[in-house]
Amino acid sequence: MARITAGLTTSHVPAIGVAWDQGQQNSEYWAPVFGGYEWTKKWIADEDPDVIILVYNDHASAFSLEMIPTFAIGCADEFAIADEGWGPRPVPTVVGAPELACHLAQSLILDEFDMTVINKMDVDHGLTVPLSLMYGSPDVWPARVIPLAVNVVQYPPPTGERCFKLGQAIRRAVAAFDQDLNVQVWGTGGMSHQLQGTRAGLINKEFDGQILDNMTLDVAAIRAISHLQYLRESGSEGIEMVMWLIMRGALGDDAEELHRHYHVPASNTAVGHLVLRPTA
Ligand code: DHB
Ligand code: FE
Numbered sequence: 173m174a175r176i177t178a179g180l181t182t183s184h185v186p187a188i189g190v191a192w193d194q195g196q197q198n199s200e201y202w203a204p205v206f207g208g209y210e211w212t213k214k215w216i217a218d219e220d221p222d223v224i225i226l227v228y229n230d231h232a233s234a235f236s237l238e239m240i241p242t243f244a245i246g247c248a249d250e251f252a253i254a255d256e257g258w259g260p261r262p263v264p265t266v267v268g269a270p271e272l273a274c275h276l277a278q279s280l281i282l283d284e285f286d287m288t289v290i291n292k293m294d295v296d297h298g299l300t301v302p303l304s305l306m307y308g309s310p311d312v313w314p315a316r317v318i319p320l321a322v323n324v325v326q327y328p329p330p331t332g333e334r335c336f337k338l339g340q341a342i343r344r345a346v347a348a349f350d351q352d353l354n355v356q357v358w359g360t361g362g363m364s365h366q367l368q369g370t371r372a373g374l375i376n377k378e379f380d381g382q383i384l385d386n387m388t389l390d391v392a393a394i395r396a397i398s399h400l401q402y403l404r405e406s407g408s409e410g411i412e413m414v415m416w417l418i419m420r421g422a423l424g425d426d427a428e429e430l431h432r433h434y435h436v437p438a439s440n441t442a443v444g445h446l447v448l449r450p451t452a
Contacts, residue, residue, distance in 0.1 A: 174272065174346045174353040178219060179419040179427070180212065181387070181446045182305060184228060184360040186297035187439040189261055192304045205443055208433025209305045212447055215431070216306050220314065221356040223269045225276075225342065227320045227418045228298035228360045231256075234290075240326050241288035243338065245280070246295075246319035247273040254294035263300050263309070269316040272349055276318065279345035285338050295319055302360050305445075315356075320418070324361065324411050332402075332414045333395050339421020346422075359419030361412025363434075364405070365441035374407040375442050380434065383413060387420055387446055388429045394420075409441075423450040 191202045233254040235241065248268050253260035280287050299319055307314055323329055330338075339357070346355050363380040366372050386393045394417060402411045420427070431447040 174349040174351055174355050176343060176346050176355050176357055176422055176450065177221065178450070179357045179359065179423045179448045181359045181362070181416045181419060181444065182302050183362055183438065183441055183443040183445070184298045184301040185438045185441045185443065186256070186301065189297050189301040189304055193262055204435050205438045206305075208435060208443070208445055211431050212306055212445070213308065215447065219356070220354070222353045223272055223316045223318060223355045225318045225320055225355065225357045225422070226299055226302065226360070227322060227358060227415045228302070229324045229412060229415065230321045231296055231298060231325065233296035234293045234321070237326065240323050241321065242323050242330055243285065244288040244290045244321040245273055245277050246290045246293055246321070247277060248291050248293065251293055251295045251317070251319060253300060254296040256296055261297070261300055263304060264312050266295055266299065266303075266313060266317045266319070269318050272351070272353065273318045275349050276342065276345050279348060280338070280341050283341045283344065285341055290319075290321070293319065298360055302358055322415050322418070324414060329399065329411055329414060331399070332397055332417045335414045335417040336391070336395050336421040339418040342418070342422045343424060357419045357422040359416035361415050362406070362410060363413060363442040363444035364407050365409045366407030367409055367440055369408070371407060373440055375436050376405050376407075377436065377442065379405040380442050380444055383416070384432060384434060384444060384446060387416070387448065388427055391420055420448070423448055424452045426450070426452040
């Protein structure tokens with residue numbers, strides 16, 4: 173049977189991808205950002221997951237105001253790297269896991285989550301930056317990836333509670349898949365950041381710290397955070413953190429923290445990263 177062995181969260185700031193691609197890993201500004209991922213790089217080489225269900229948001233690269241799926245699952249054989257305005261990032265094509273993805277789509281839809289099935293999609297920094305942070309610059313990505321895109325760009329995004337329940341449904345679906353697969357779930361985005369308006373640059377370390385703590389200590393408290401609280405406390409783009417709850421729901425009732433990294437600033441964003449292991 174397939175099993176979810178671990179989950180992780182990470183910010184997906186596009187400037188991290190640019191810094192990586194330009195070889196700025198050891199610069200004064202970026203070294204503390206990348207340094208917090210060294211532990212995870214060694215850990216993931218040992219864990220060697222077969223498939224990553226990678227929860228992220230498209231930033232008007234594959235979708236636009238013409239099409240706004242709330243939850244979309246990538247069922248294709250592969251996903252090209254999006255051109256976000258300055259050419260696609262020089263990273264490998266993302267290879268999908270269509271059998272598991274189609275099983276997930278069926279299981280989730282019959283479990284009353286109305287997923288949009290995506291058979292062709294380019295993937296942007298929301299998905300590729302986390303892969304670069306965990307795997308560096310390989311010739312091919314070591315794991316197959318199922319992109320799970322969440323609308324957190326255009327009102328109304330899903331609630332955190334809804335995201336958590338989707339994660340629980342993913343856990344049920346993976347457990348019912350009849351292939352021996354080591355599956356990880358990644359939740360990307362966050363932490364506090366606002367990219368525009370008079371509050372641009374907003375960082376709330378206290379709020380971010382509570383989220384990092386409560387991913388293991390009190391998930392109910394995070395599930396209850398409303399859209400307005402995210403907006404007020406963590407800036408307009410802090411809402412990306414609802415995607416962390418999909419990952420957390422997929423780990424089951426209890427999880428332990430294996431690794432944590434928090435650093436300000438990276439571009440406009442507080443970078444937060446957790447590695448979690450289900451314990452129940
Ligand atoms: C930044 C962060 C993001 O999550 C994003 O999608 C775009 C920009 C930033 O901090 O620059
Ligand atoms: Fe983002």
